[in-house]
Amino acid sequence: MSELLTTLKNYYGYDTFRPGQMELIEEILSGRDVVGVMPTGGGKSLCYQIPAIQLDGVTLVISPLISLMKDQVDTLVTMGVRADSLTSQMSLDEQNDTLRKAVRGELDLLYVSPERLENDYFLSHVKRMTIDLIAVDEAHCISQWGHDFRLSYQNIPKIREICQNNPPFAAFTATATPEVRVDMVKKLQLTDPYQYTASFDRPNLSFSVVYPKKKQQQLLSILKDKETSIIYCNTRKNVERVHTFLKKKGYPVGYYHAGLDPVERNQQQEDFLYDKTSIIVATNAFGMGIDKSNVRRVIHYNMPLDMESYYQEAGRAGRDGAPAEALLFYSSQDIITNNLLIEQGNHPHAKKNLNTMITYCKTGQCLRKTILKYFDEDVPWTNCENCSNCNGETETVDVTEECQKILSCIFRMNQSYGMGLIVDVLRGKEIARIQNLGFHKLSTYGIMSEYSEKEIKDIIALMVSENYLRVGGDQYPIIQFTSKTPELLHAKTRLSLIQKSEKEPIKPLKETSDYDTVLFEKLRTLRRTIAEDIGKPPFVVFTDKSLIDMAS
Ligand code: ADP
Ligand code: MG
Ligand code: ZN
Numbered sequence: 001m002s003e004l005l006t007t008l009k010n011y012y013g014y015d016t017f018r019p020g021q022m023e024l025i026e027e028i029l030s031g032r033d034v035v036g037v038m039p040t041g042g043g044k045s046l047c048y049q050i051p052a053i054q055l056d057g058v059t060l061v062i063s064p065l066i067s068l069m070k071d072q073v074d075t076l077v078t079m080g081v082r083a084d085s086l087t088s089q090m091s092l093d094e095q096n097d098t099l100r101k102a103v104r105g106e107l108d109l110l111y112v113s114p115e116r117l118e119n120d121y122f123l124s125h126v127k128r129m130t131i132d133l134i135a136v137d138e139a140h141c142i143s144q145w146g147h148d149f150r151l152s153y154q155n156i157p158k159i160r161e162i163c164q165n166n167p168p169f170a171a172f173t174a175t176a177t178p179e180v181r182v183d184m185v186k187k188l189q190l191t192d193p194y195q196y197t198a199s200f201d202r203p204n205l206s207f208s209v210v211y212p213k214k215k216q217q218q219l220l221s222i223l224k225d226k227e228t229s230i231i232y233c234n235t236r237k238n239v240e241r242v243h244t245f246l247k248k249k250g251y252p253v254g255y256y257h258a259g260l261d262p263v264e265r266n267q268q269q270e271d272f273l274y275d276k277t278s279i280i281v282a283t284n285a286f287g288m289g290i291d292k293s294n295v296r297r298v299i300h301y302n303m304p305l306d307m308e309s310y311y312q313e314a315g316r317a318g319r320d321g322a323p324a325e326a327l328l329f330y331s332s333q334d335i336i337t338n339n340l341l342i343e344q345g346n347h348p349h350a351k352k353n354l355n356t357m358i359t360y361c362k363t364g365q366c367l368r369k370t371i372l373k374y375f376d377e378d379v380p381w382t383n384c385e386n387c388s389n390c391n392g393e394t395e396t397v398d399v400t401e402e403c404q405k406i407l408s409c410i411f412r413m414n415q416s417y418g419m420g421l422i423v424d425v426l427r428g429k430e431i432a433r434i435q436n437l438g439f440h441k442l443s444t445y446g447i448m449s450e451y452s453e454k455e456i457k458d459i460i461a462l463m464v465s466e467n468y469l470r471v472g473g474d475q476y477p478i479i480q481f482t483s484k485t486p487e488l489l490h491a492k493t494r495l496s497l498i499q500k501s502e503k504e505p506i507k508p509l510k511e512t513s514d515y516d517t518v519l520f521e522k523l524r525t526l527r528r529t530i531a532e533d534i535g536k537p538p539f540v541v542f543t544d545k546s547l548i549d550m551a552s
Contacts, residue, residue: 007050011079018043020196025050028133028170033193035139035185036172039200040312041291041319044172045072048135051170052109053081057132058102061111062156064138064148065288069111076109085111086122099125114141114152117159131163136188138288139171140308143183145349146175147309157189169193174315175308178376200311200375204318207367208327208388209360215301215329216245222327223251223279227296228272231281232313234302234337242301243281256282287313293320299327303334303361305342306353307374310360330361332454332461336419339464339471358465364498366390400494402448402459403468407481407489409444410469415480422479423456462497463488 004025008014017025021043024036028051038044052059063069069085076083084098084107102110103125116122134156140146142153160166169190173180185193212218219242223229233239236257243255254268254277272280273292280286284304298317304310310328318324335358342350356374363370367387372379383390409426410417424431425439428446439445448456460479463469468488472480487493 003054004050007053008046011050011053011081012046018198020198021047024170024194024196027194028168029054031168033169033190034171035181035190035193035195036170037181037196038172038174038198039202040174040315041293042174042198044137044174047172048133048170049076049081049109051133052135055108055132057105057130057165057167058107059109059133059135060126060129060131060159061109061135061137062114062117062153063111064114064141064150066113068137068288069113071291073109073111081109082107083109083111086116087113103128105130114150114155117155118152123162126159126162127164129163130165131167132165133167134159134163134169136169136171138173139184139188140173140175140180142187143180145177145183146180147306147353148175154187157187160189175312177308177374180308200377201368201372201379202315202318203386204321204323205314206323206325206386207314207371208325209367210327210329210388212329212331215331216242218329219246219299219301220249222297222299224296225251226278228275228292228294229279229297229299230287230295230313230316231279231299231301232284232286232304233281234283234304234334236283238301239281239283246279246281251279252277253279253281256280256286258283258285284309284313287316290316291319292316294322295319295324297325297327299329301329303328303330303338303357305338305350305357307356307360307371308353310357311371311375328361332419332457335461335464336471336477340473340477343471355465362462362465362498364389364396396496396498398494399459399462399497400488400491402451402456403463403488403495404491405444405447406456406460406463407468407485409442409447410479410481412442412444413439416478418473418477419457419460419479422460423453426456427451427453458497459495462495466495468495 004022005017008017020036020038024034024047027034028048036044036047048059048061061069061072063072066087066089069087073083073085084101086095086098090098098107098110099122101107112122136142136156138148139153141148141150142156143149160169169188171184171188171190171193173184181195181197210218219231223246231242233242236259239255239257243253246253254271256265256268256272260268268277268280269286269290271277273290295317298314300310300313304313314326317326338354338357342354347353360367360370366382366384367389368384369379369382385391406422406426410422413422413425421433425434425442425445426448428449430440434440434445460469464471464479467482468484470480470482471477488495
C-alpha cells in the first residue's frame with residue numbers, strides 16, 4: 001500500500017481516495033501550487049490535511065469561519081493530528097501558547113482567519129515558523145466575480161514573501177465558474193498551478209422549479225414532518241413570516257438569520273443539527289460549513305440572485321448520497337424585486353448573474369444540464385430524467401402582441417408606475433387610484449381584461465428579463481423602457497413565454513421590505529470601492545450588530 005493510502009486508512013479510516021484527491025496531494029507534496037475545485041462535501045479538507053500530516057513543517061490553513069476552523073481542529077485532534085487554531089475568542093495567553101507551539105514546530109496544522117494576516121504580531125511569529133504549505137479554504141472569496149467576496153482575502157498572497165522557504169499554495173473552493181477560477185489564480189498569484197475540477201453533478205439530487213399559486217400553501221403540500229428540510233428566503237422578514245406560518249401549522253420548525261442574537265442563533269442551529277427541529281427557515285447566512293448529511297430537501301422560497309449561491313445552497317441537500325430534492329419557488333414578483341435590488345447595489349456582474357437565474361427558471365431544457373453548463377461542465381446526455389423539466393411538459397406561446405399592448409399602456413402612463421398599477425389599468429380595474437390619476441380614460445384601460453393578473457405579470461417579467469423593460473425608481477420599483485423597447489413595440493423581434501404543465505396562476509405577494517438585503521449589498525459595494533481606491537483599508541462599520549454579520 002502506498003504511503004498516502006496508509007495515511008488515509010490510519011487517520012481517516014477510508015480505503016480509497018475520491019477522484020482528484022490523490023493527484024492534488026501528490027502535486028502539493030512535490031511543492032507545486034494547486035487549485036482544487038470540488039462540490040461541497042466532495043472532500044477538499046483531506047487534500048491539504050494529508051500533506052500537512054506528511055510534511056515536517058507547519059501547514060497554515062486560511063479559513064473564513066471560526067466555526068469551520070473549530071470543527072476541523074476538533075476532528076483532527078481526535079484523529080491524533082497536531083492541529084490548532086488562532087481565533088479572537090481565545091485569550092492572549094492561549095494565543096501565545098499556540099504561536100509558540102507553531103514556532104517550535106509542534107503543530108502540523110494552524111488554522112487562521114484571513115484577517116489574522118493583517119496582524120503584525122502574528123506575522124512576526126510567522127517569520128520564525130517553518131511553513132511548508134499554505135492552504136486557502138473557500139478560495140473564491142478572493143474574487144469579486146464570486147458571490148462571497150471578502151476583502152481580507154487580498155492579504156493572502158503577501159504571506160508567501162514572509163515565509164522563509166517559499167511554500168506552495170493550495171487553494172480550494174466549491175464554487176467556481178471559469179471566470180472565478182481564472183481570477184482566483186491571478187489574485188492569489190499562483191504559479192503554474194496544478195488544477196483539478198471535480199464533476200459538479202449531484203445525481204441523487206432532483207431539481208425542480210415550481211410555480212406556486214400560493215407559496216405558503218405549496219410549502220404545506222411539499223413538507224413532511226419528519227424529513228429534514230431547509231427553506232431559504234431572501235429577507236429576514238420573509239424568514240420570520242414563513243417560520244410563524246409553519247409553526248402555527250404545527251411543524252417542528254426553527255429559523256435562522258443574522259438578525260438573531262448569537263445565543264439564539266446558535267441554539268436554533270444546534271436544534272436543527274441535532275434533529276430537534278426537522279425544518280429550518282433561514283436567510284443565506286445559514287449553511288456555510290454546516291455538515292448535515294441527511295437534509296432531504298432544500299427549498300428556495302425566493303429566487304436567489306446568482307447560480308453559484310443557488311447551487312451551493314441547494315447542494316446542502318442529500319450529502320449522504322440518498323435521494324433528495326432541490327426546489328425553487330418562482331414568481332414573477334421575484335424578478336421585479338431582484339431587479340430592483342441589483343439596481344440599488346452596483347455589483348458589476350449582478351445583472352448577468354441574475355439573468356442566469358431567470359433563464360434557469362424559464363428554460364424548458366434539463367435543469368441539471370443548465371446548471372452544469374453554467375459551471376462549464378459538458379454532459380453527454382440531454383435529459384437527466386430527474387428534474388422537473390425532464391419529467392414535465394412545457395409549451396411555448398408567442399406573446400408579442402400582449403407585449404405591445406402592455407408597452408403602449410406603460411408609455412401612456414408615462415413610465416412612472418410599478419407593475420401592480422400597470423396590471424390594474426390593463427385589466428380595467430375600478431379603483432380609486434386609477435380614477436384619481438385619470439388612467440380610466442386611457443385607450444389601453446381594460447384592453448387585457450380577459451387576462452389574469454399572473455399572466456400579465458409573467459409577460460412583464462419576461463420583458464424585464466429580456467431587457468425590453470427595466471426596473472428603475474429609488475424607493476418603489478417603476479417599470480421603464482430601455483433602448484431595446486422599440487424593437488418589440490414595432491414587432492421587429494418576437495417574444496415567447498415558456499409555460500409549464502404544472503403551472504398554476506399566482507396570487508400576488510404582499511409587498512415585502514428588502515431593506516436588509518439592500519443595505520447588505522450597499523455595504524459590500526462600499527468595501528469593494530474602498531479596496532480599489534486605497535488598497536488595504538481599515539474597515540470599521542458602525543451599525544446594528546446583526547448587520548455586521550450579514551456584511552461579513
Ligand atoms: P468539502 O470541504 O469538500 O465540502 P469535506 O472535506 O468536509 O468536504 O469532506 C466531506 C466528507 O467526505 C467528510 O466527512 C470526509 O471525511 C469525507 N471524505 C473525504 N474524502 C473521503 C474519501 N476518500 N472517502 C470517504 N469519505 C471521504
Ligand atoms: Mg470544506
Ligand atoms: Zn433533467
